[in-house]
Amino acid sequence: MAIAEAQLMQSVGLIEKDANGDVLWVWCYPSVTAELRELLLRKCFLTDDNEVLHTFVFGQHRRIWFYITTMQVQEPSVLTKVTHFSIVLTAKDFNPEKYAAFSRMLCRMYIKHGSPVRIMEGYIAVLTKGICQSEDNGAFLIRDYDAKKAFLIGSIRDVVSLFGMETVILYTALMLKKKIALYHPRIESLLEFTRTLPSFVWHRQDWSILHPFVHLSDYELEALKACTGYVAGFTDSKVSNRTDLYDVYVNLVDSEITIAQHAKEALTMGKLHKEIGHLIIQSAEDPEKSNSQVIKDITVKTKEILANLASLAEDSGNSRQSKITLEVLKQHRFPPATENFLYHLAAAEQMLQI
Numbered sequence: 001m002a003i004a005e006a007q008l009m010q011s012v013g014l015i016e017k018d019a020n021g022d023v024l025w026v027w028c029y030p031s032v033t034a035e036l037r038e039l040l041l042r043k044c045f046l047t048d049d050n051e052v053l054h055t056f057v058f059g060q061h062r063r064i065w066f067y068i069t070t071m072q073v074q075e076p077s078v079l080t081k082v083t084h085f086s087i088v089l090t091a092k093d094f095n096p097e098k099y100a101a102f103s104r105m106l107c108r109m110y111i112k113h114g115s116p117v118r119i120m121e122g123y124i125a126v127l128t129k130g131i132c133q134s135e136d137n138g139a140f141l142i143r144d145y146d147a148k149k150a151f152l153i154g155s156i157r158d159v160v161s162l163f164g165m166e167t168v169i170l171y172t173a174l175m176l177k178k179k180i181a182l183y184h185p186r187i188e189s190l191l192e193f194t195r196t197l198p199s200f201v202w203h204r205q206d207w208s209i210l211h212p213f214v215h216l217s218d219y220e221l222e223a224l225k226a227c228t229g230y231v232a233g234f235t236d237s238k239v240s241n242r243t244d245l246y247d248v249y250v251n252l253v254d255s256e257i258t259i260a261q262h263a264k265e266a267l268t269m270g271k272l273h274k275e276i277g278h279l280i281i282q283s284a285e286d287p288e289k290s291n292s293q294v295i296k297d298i299t300v301k302t303k304e305i306l307a308n309l310a311s312l313a314e315d316s317g318n319s320r321q322s323k324i325t326l327e328v329l330k331q332h333r334f335p336p337a338t339e340n341f342l343y344h345l346a347a348a349e350q351m352l353q354i
Contacts (some may be wrong), residue, residue: 005093005130005142010064012106012123013088014116017046018081024174027116029123031218032090033220036061042215044068044086045187053084056103057187058096059213062223065091067099069151071107078114085110087119094207096195097153098145105132105140151207153302154196157295160284162255168277169257171268172341173248174201175302177209177229177348181239181246184253190233197231203306204301221245229348266344276301306349309342313351325352 010256013028023046025037032040033185039061041047044055070086073079087103087110109118112135125132130142150294160167173180174197184190194212198204212233214220224232224245232245240249240258247263250256259267283297311331313322324346331337 007127008091008093009123009127010090010092011088012119013040013090014110014119015041015044015046015086015088016082017084019083023047027119029116029120036064036090039220040066040068040088042217044070044088046070046086046120046334054187056096056100057213058099058191060094060211061220062209063092063208065094065099067091067096069100069103069107071111073111077078077111079111093147094210095145095147095150096191097150098142101145102126102132102140102142105134105138108136108340119349137347151199151202151205152292152295154192154199155291156196156199156298157284157291158193159196161283162252163257165277165281166257168269168273169248169259169267169282170197170250171200171280171298172269172273173263174198174209174229174231176266176341176344178247178263178266179227179229179245180231180243180277182233182238182249182250182252183235183237184230184233185237187235189252190235194231194233199295200298201302202295203302216242222345231244245350266340268337270335270341271304272335273337278305286299305345309346309349309351313346322351324351325353 011028011030011032013032014026015023016026017023023041025041043057043059053072054070056069058065067089070084072084073082087106089099089103091099106119106122109122122132126140126142132140159170163170170180180197182190182194184193185348191212194210198207198210209230211224211230214224214234216234216236216238224230239245240251240306243260247260247267249258249260279301280298283294303314303335309324311330313324326343329343334342
C-alpha cells in the first residue's frame with residue numbers, strides 16, 4: 001500500500017538562490033518539462049525582490065500537484081555560495097502535510113551535505129520502500145499520511161464566520177461546478193482558505209478542482225480555462241477585473257462575494273438556498289460539532305437533494321442512466337429559483353436530457 005502511495009510522486013527538484021541574487025534550477029530527478037520548470041521557478045518566490053520567506057507553498061497545474069519548501073541557509077554551512085534554496089516535489093495527489101514533512105527532511109539533508117545525491121537517495125528510498133530514515137533518528141513514513149485526513153484539514157467554521165449566510169453562494173457554485181476565483185495578497189491565507197472549499201461537496205471527494213495558487217500568466221490561465229469548474233486562488237488583485245476567469249469572485253480581505261453578471265441566472269437564490277444556508281450556519285456555529293461533523297451535516301443535506309433529483313429522473317429509454325428533462329421539472333411546479341437550481345444541478349451531475 002505504502003509503495004502504491006509512493007508511486008504518486010513524480011519528481012524532486014532543487015532551486016538555489018546564490019550570493020549574487022541569481023535564482024537557478026540546479027537539479028532534478030528524474031525530470032520535469034521546461035514549461036513546468038519555469039512555472040515552479042515562479043512559484044518558489046525566490047525570484048521576487050521582497051524579503052518575505054514563504055517556507056511552504058503548494059498548487060496544481062494540469063493535474064500535477066507541486067509542493068515547494070524553501071529555506072534560508074544559515075552560517076556556517078557547506079553551501080557557501082547559496083543564500084536560499086527550495087526543494088520541489090511534484091506528485092499526482094493532493095496531500096500538503098505529507099509532502100511538507102518529506103521535503104523538510106530532504107532540506108535538512110541538503111543543508112548538512114550540500115549534495116543533491118542525498119536528496120535523490122531519500123526520494124528513491126520513499127519511492128521504493130515508503131520510508132526514509134533521517135540522520136537525526138527520525139523517519140518519514142508515507143503511510144502516516146492518509147489522503148482523507150488531508151481533505152479534512154481546513155475549517156468550514158472559518159468560511160461561515162467570514163461569510164455567514166452568503167456561504168450558501170459558495171455551496172451552490174460548488175454544487176453547480178462553477179468557476180470560483182479567490183483573492184488574498186498573503187499566499188498562506190489563500191492556501192488555507194481555498195483547500196476547505198471542496199469539502200462543501202464532500203460526496204464528490206474531488207480536490208482536483210482546487211488550483212490554490214495561480215499567477216495571471218497566459219500559460220497558467222490557458223490550463224485553468226480548460227477545466228469545467230474550479231476553485232482558483234490568486235495573490236494578484238487584478239483578477240477581480242478578469243470576469244472571463246470566474247462565475248463567483250471572492251475577496252477574502254474584504255469578506256465580499258460577487259457573482260459575475262453572466263452567472264447570475266444560474267445562481268439565483270431562493271427558498272431552498274435559504275434552507276441550506278441556515279443548516280450550514282446552524283451546524284458550523286454548534287460548538288459541540290467538529291469540522292468533520294459539520295461536513296457530514298452538509299453532505300446529508302446534499303445527498304437528500306441528489307436523491308430527490310434522481311427520483312425526478314425518468315428513464316430515457318436508450319440509456320441506462322435515468323435523465324431529467326425541463327418538462328419533468330416544470331410538472332412539479334417548484335418555485336422558480338428551486339426549479340432553476342435543480343435544472344443546473346442536473347446538468348452538473350450529467351443527469352440532464354436536453
